[in-house]
Amino acid sequence: MTITKLTRITAALSLSASLFLSAAAVLRADVVETKNGTRLVGKVLKIDGTEVTLETAYAGTIKIKQAEVTSVTTDTPLNVRLEAGTVLQGTVAPTTAGGLQISGQDGQITTSVDKVAATWAPGGTDPAIVALQRAWAYEAAADITGKTGNKEQTGTALSFRATLAGSQDTLQFYAAYDRQISDGTKSSDQFKAGVDYQNNFAGRKSWYVRDEGGFDRIKDIDLYNVAAAGLGYDFIKEAKQTLTGRAGVSFRYEGYGDPTTEDVKDAGLDFGLNHRLQLDNSLLVNRVSYVPSFEDFGNYRFIHESYFELPLANPAWKLRLGVLNDYTSQPARGVEKLDTSYFTRLVLNWK
Numbered sequence: 001m002t003i004t005k006l007t008r009i010t011a012a013l014s015l016s017a018s019l020f021l022s023a024a025a026v027l028r029a030d031v032v033e034t035k036n037g038t039r040l041v042g043k044v045l046k047i048d049g050t051e052v053t054l055e056t057a058y059a060g061t062i063k064i065k066q067a068e069v070t071s072v073t074t075d076t077p078l079n080v081r082l083e084a085g086t087v088l089q090g091t092v093a094p095t096t097a098g099g100l101q102i103s104g105q106d107g108q109i110t111t112s113v114d115k116v117a118a119t120w121a122p123g124g125t126d127p128a129i130v131a132l133q134r135a136w137a138y139e140a141a142a143d144i145t146g147k148t149g150n151k152e153q154t155g156t157a158l159s160f161r162a163t164l165a166g167s168q169d170t171l172q173f174y175a176a177y178d179r180q181i182s183d184g185t186k187s188s189d190q191f192k193a194g195v196d197y198q199n200n201f202a203g204r205k206s207w208y209v210r211d212e213g214g215f216d217r218i219k220d221i222d223l224y225n226v227a228a229a230g231l232g233y234d235f236i237k238e239a240k241q242t243l244t245g246r247a248g249v250s251f252r253y254e255g256y257g258d259p260t261t262e263d264v265k266d267a268g269l270d271f272g273l274n275h276r277l278q279l280d281n282s283l284l285v286n287r288v289s290y291v292p293s294f295e296d297f298g299n300y301r302f303i304h305e306s307y308f309e310l311p312l313a314n315p316a317w318k319l320r321l322g323v324l325n326d327y328t329s330q331p332a333r334g335v336e337k338l339d340t341s342y343f344t345r346l347v348l349n350w351k
Contacts, residue, residue, distance in 0.1 A: 030054070031073040032064060033094075040064070044074050044092075047119045048127065049083075069113050070098065077104060078119045081126060082111055089122055134166040141320065141347040145180075155180040155188070157343060169199040178341070188341070189217040204234040208246060219339070220261065220332040224254045226291055226301075228270035240279075246272035250291050252301070261332040266293035268300075283309040283318075302327040309347065318347040 030044040032054055042056035051063045052072065071094035080102050081087045090104025100116070102109045118127050138161070145155040159176035173195050180188035194212030201207060213225040230248015250270035255263045268291055275286040285307055292300035307322025324341045331337055 206232040
């Protein structure tokens, strides 16, 4: 046998082996077919009742609307939960009648794509159970500013928030301190700490209790406290966007350092609006709080905060750009009604 023939045989064997391995890889892959005839090959990560998530080598992770999917084929077993609550672990394959067949050690079930409520990997936990589990999440933010030259300015703002959230309720603890000095004069010296609990007792409906206290020495407030309770309603309740309105009763206390200024000790109303929009690579948050007094509706406190958050190279770190408006309708003597703060903060999130 000549060297040329040997080379040709070796090349042919290599090509055959490559084709065999490629064919074997395709055979081992999961397949998703859609109504328009598209055939997508990859690895089915999950089906959640709305979308089919497929990991591919050619387009990364993609999501297909479940309503557009006609058949699913998996090479390895999945836990499959149907709308009726039946759970079976097995491989998924299309039937000749246009349905799905789930085959496992415990038997077979014939169903359709639209009846699949959720899937998860063997040994994992049903997503419905995971959604009910509470989990703590933490956030710390800080910004330090300085300026020299025509004006001397230094500033420090620190905040912390701990959130225990589940599908039924959310508990938050938070604290923040802001101190700014311009040309040797304090322009901000404020501390606040609070707790907020919301219970989603029925669909979009919820009830809440909250309490916040602290001081604001620029506004001559030695101590303030707002305690409130009431009902909430989710005007928008989606995976990436929520808009929740609140209405309740409150008790507001403000103790002033100037003895000639009468302290505020009034029961009143409590209104709030919280909006959160998760974009593809950013976050937008808007919060509004309005607390008027029963005795005099012209005596109220209004707080508005909006910020835009962008992730950094490490997704645990964020850059937050925002504005905070704090309006007191009847402040102490010589104090402006409105304080507006603009901030750029570095935020760290962890669980």
